Amino acid sequence: MTDTTSQLEGATIELETADQSAWPAATWFAVLSMAATSFALVSAEFLPAGLLTPMARDLGISEGTAGQVVTATASVGAVTALLSNVLIGRLNRKAVLVGLSALAVGSNILAALATDFWLLLLGRAGLGIALSGFWALSVAVVARLVGANATGRGMSIVTLGVSLATIAAPSMGALISDWLGWRSAMAMTAGLAAIAMLLQALSLPTLPASTSNSLADVFRLTRRRGIQLGMLAILLLMTGHFAGSVYVRPFLEQVTLLDTRSIALALLGFGIASVIGNVAGGRMADASIAVALAVTAVLMAFAALVLVLAGAHAGIAFALVALWGFAFGMAPVVLPTNLSRGAPDALEAAGSLMVVSFQVAISIGAVFGGYIVDHYGAIGPLTLTAALAASTVVLALLQPRS
Structure with missing residues (x-):
């Protein structure tokens, strides 16, 4: 066992009440290795966009x-998320996480070397398994690293990798593709995953399985009211977000009448605001998860609704796109933390349900958003976003105050 592992395990009890600034260096290193992994995996997920x-x-x-490589990743991820808890059994969770990163390395290399569409699809399917397995374990592992009372702040650091990857991956991929070719861009994601794997191997403590779940155990959790509310919150808010956010650019082109450079600046503002929202969401979730959920939903509903009503004004549109980004930055922290409060004794199984909920929401949002924009124009999807986010506010009022 390494010195880092010993220090981290010895500090576990103290972390239950410790402030983030009081975390020992070993804890920071372990949590940052999880953030590096989220950055590597999500970069690979979003890379095909460019x-x-x-x-x-x-x-x-x-x-x-070619766009179906993204669908393949999400579809495989949704299925394997349910099975991940069953398949890993009582394996050490550190070994599982390192193994998932190794799978991501191999999958990205296969995609980079693919000579036909089916090999590319196979590589992307492997990435879907790595993604779903990582996120299914993420909340449970972070809770063990930093203590249950700081799970929100810990997850805000881990999901910071998501915000950064969302901003960087498409443009980074397009740049490298223009310079060295798309295969080099794919190979770069294999390198990122390899670095994440090394960081995990060096920093994560040994994490013996605290439980072993059957598929029946996972489905049994859905009987709990907290889990039901948590899954419904994810489905409502994320369906709304992905139904509308994909069509923010057409909205800015057709309604706000912005040129390409101005749209790029607005989307950059969205990305920067999402990073800030990520940090704010972690602190708010630890203080009161019900308030954090309500604030996240209110901000997204307000941003989408006022865009529909007054988005023709450029200044208002810029501000509201940034506000939407702030709310979206809070969501990957607040929603999983909210769901985990419904099953503090079964965090890994709850993590599987969380991943499935996110993947289903992404799929439904894409289908609904596409249908609405074809029939009602660019304003339609944003109206749906506002309605579903407002519904999530009502749901947040049903949450226990914690």
């Missing part, structure tokens, strides 16, 4: 077909 054209041209397929 690579579709050269990827499709090289493999001799349409851009629409």
Whole structure:
């Protein structure tokens, strides 16, 4: 056992009440290794957004077909999330996390070397398994690293990798693709995953399985009111977000009448605000999860609604897109923390349900948003976002004050 591991395990009890600034160096190192992993995995997930054209041209397929590599990752992730708790059994969770990072390395290499669409799809499916397994374990592992009372702040650091990857991955992928080709961009994500794997191996303490769940155990959790409310909150808020956020650019083009450079600045503001919201969400979630959920939903509903009503004004549109980004930055911290409060004795099983809820919400949001924008224009999806986020506010009022 390493010195880092010994220090971290010895500090576990103290962390239940310790402030974030009082975390020992070993804890910071372990949590940051989880953040590095989230950055590596989500970068690989979003990378194809900037690579579709050269990827499709090289493999001799349409851009629409190439876009299915993203769908494959999400679909496989949704299925394996339910099975992950069963498959890992009583394996040491550190070994599982390092193994998932190794799978991401191999999957990204396979995608980079793919000579046809089916090999590319296989590589992306492997990434989906790594993603779902990591996120299914994330809340439980972070709670063990920093203590239950600081789970929100710990998750805010881990999900900071998501915010940074969301901002950087598409543009970074497009830049590297133009310079060295799309395969080099894919290979870069394998390198990121390898670095994350090394950091996990060096920093995570040994994490013996605290429980072993069957598929029946996972489904049994859905009978708990806290889990039901937590899953419904994810489904409502994230369906709303992904139904509308994909069409923010068309809205800014058609309603606000911004040029390409101005739209890029607005989306950059969204990304920067999401990083700030990520940090704020962690602190608020630890103080009161019900208030944190309500604030997240209120801000998103307000931003989307006022965009619909007054988004023709450029200054208002810029401010509201940033506000939406702030709310979205809070969501990946607040929503999993909220769900975990419904099953503090079964965090890993709850993590599986969390991943499934997110993946289903992403899929439903994409379908609904696409249908509405085709029939009602760019304002339609944002109206749906406002309605579903407002519904989440009502749901937050049913949460126990904690």
